[in-house]
Amino acid sequence: MNKLPLIIKREYLAKVRNKSFVIMTFLSPLLMVGMILLIAYLTQLNDNEERIISVLNESDYFSNEFVTSEATSYVNFKDITLAQAKDSTESLGYYGLIYLPNESNIEQVAQRSFFYSKDTPSSTVLDKLENSITRRLRQERLQELGLSPKEYAEMDRSYTMNIETFDGLQNIKGLNEIKAIIGGAFGYLIMMFIIIYGGFVMRSVIEEKTSRIIEVIISSVKPFHLMMGKIIGTSLAGITQFGIWIVSGAILLFVGLAIFDIDPASLTKGGITPSMAGSENINVGALTQDMQLYAQEIFEIPIFAMIIFFIIYFVLGYLIYSSIYAAIGAAVDNETDTQQFIFPVILPLMLAIYVGFFSVFSNPNGPIAVAFSLFPLTSPIVMLMRLPWGIGEGGVPVWQLISSILILIGTFIGIVWVAAKIYRVGILMYGKKPSYKELYKWLKYSS
Structure with a gap:
């Protein structure tokens, strides 16, 4: 087990020193911010x-x-x-x-x-x-x-329903949609990270397997330690890249808005708040009050807690899916052969995004939203989509949050065990396209 840190360090340095990794780390924020500024500029021109x-x-x-x-x-x-x-x-x-x-x-x-x-x-x-x-x-x-x-x-005067909570707090229409979009953005980030960096793990395994370097490596390292080192090292590289993207992207966006004299409000123009939809004559005083309520509700969204749980769910979700990606990489000889295995892996992530949006959008505490936020292959995304409603009373019950994390940990242990058995056998298999039946046989091999 003392060789695991060395493997993690090797995988991490191999990723961050890779030329394409370095280029995309610094080029991606430029492209993303450039696209945002272009859209804002064109929107401003159109307005x-x-x-x-x-x-x-x-x-x-x-x-x-x-x-x-x-x-x-x-x-x-x-x-x-x-x-x-x-x-x-x-x-x-x-x-x-x-x-x-x-x-x-x-x-x-x-x-x-x-x-x-x-x-x-x-x-x-x-x-x-x-x-x-x-x-x-x-x-x-x-x-x-x-x-x-x-x-x-x-x-002809329009009518707006007054909304309050049972505690007497004034509420506003359309807030659920705003919260769902915020939660959906966090969930979408997790999905993209899992797909991108899980693919890195799979390709890394395939490259070492096809170059026969793996035969030398496993003579001194256990296959399980090698698999875990790849997963953890790549995840650390991904977190490093994501951190650089956030910091550099925020700086570039601020500088770009200042240089090109773009109104930040143009980033959100084109849409109107639900309470204003269909209104021809807008009462400025009522609008100002509504905007204050929207701002107050948005500031009450537990952003700090969402960031903490984003890291937790990203790590656990990534460890689960990366283990599967590593097993797939060990089972095949080239990337073309991975296609039959990739779709079943991506399907739960896609399901989490679409079902999560439809269920959370209408009823964040409904049975569908709760079920998908507890199911381990979809919970990292759906649970984050529910968190903008808060934790505890009126939001996600604490027991559901704890249960979701414990189920994820248990699932990770189980999937790592399964993936390790496939990895151990498949890493030295060459020249044969594996089927699901073949993978099942590998699981039955003794240690």
């Missing part, structure tokens, strides 16, 4: 682009519905034909033309109106135009029934 829409209104209606805003300007055409309006709109490079014909009533005007454009118009633009016309139609219909403009304005 600053003003659309100009011309309006040819031949009717006696819709005279006040199309009001110029920050994103859209309206230019009214008068005393010209539709053909002239089309030509003028196209030659001036406007976004499109709204045509409202002269009809006897507002219903016919709305039915026979058109929007002309060079290309297929944005659904956002169409929705805004349709909402304006729909609102005017509704107002006209209700006024014909004797409703005054004041009564219509009162009736």
Whole structure:
């Protein structure tokens, strides 16, 4: 057992000194931050682009519905034909033309109106135009029934359900979705790390096996110690790389935002909070209060605890899957032969992401979410997706958290035992493609 630290050190140094590892360690943050800055810059340009829409209104209606805003300007055409309006709109490079014909009533005007454009118009633009016309139609219909403009304005006011906990704390709509996204990001990181660094372990075993170096190594080292050394050494290299990515990525992002004068808010533009969806007239005071509540709830998410449990679940999950990857690498002669074994390994990870999102998104403490957060092959991902709701009352029960970790530890011991038996036999097998039946025979070999 005293040779295990030497093996860990050898594997760690072999990984961190590898040229491709060094290049990707420093190139990946540049690529990721560059992509984020590019998206933010293009989003900012898109938000600053003003659309100009011309309006040819031949009717006696819709005279006040199309009001110029920050994103859209309206230019009214008068005393010209539709053909002239089309030509003028196209030659001036406007976004499109709204045509409202002269009809006897507002219903016919709305039915026979058109929007002309060079290309297929944005659904956002169409929705805004349709909402304006729909609102005017509704107002006209209700006024014909004797409703005054004041009564219509009162009736058209949107309604928002008040939400509170049983303890009397004010709650907000859409918070579950935000928490699920935060937890999902942590879970997705674990999945990517397991796939990437588990693959490193497998390829390392295959390289040593095919080069016959392994025959020399195991003459002085037990196969089990060699397998564990590879797993632990590679995991330490992965944690080192991840730490460098986090620090350098944060610095590069901060510097990039400052240099290119990009508003950090543009990183999250394009989406609106659920409580604002469908609202045409936003109450600024209510919006400010909602934003304060969102900020307060987000700050109450146990980020520090999530980071601690991220490390715990990453280590345990990685040890389980890396043991499987090491066994696969020992069983085959080249990377092509691994395909029949890789998919069953990746399937639980994919299942954890998709099922976790759907179940946690709607009910973080429901039976599906609980079951997948306890099942050892999916718990590292699903449990992290549940942690934004907290630990204890209202969040993940402590017994579930402890049970999940204990089950992971027990599963790791069992899988290492199985993987070690496959590794011990397969590491010296050459020239034969193993099947699942063959692997089962290896498990029955005595020590």
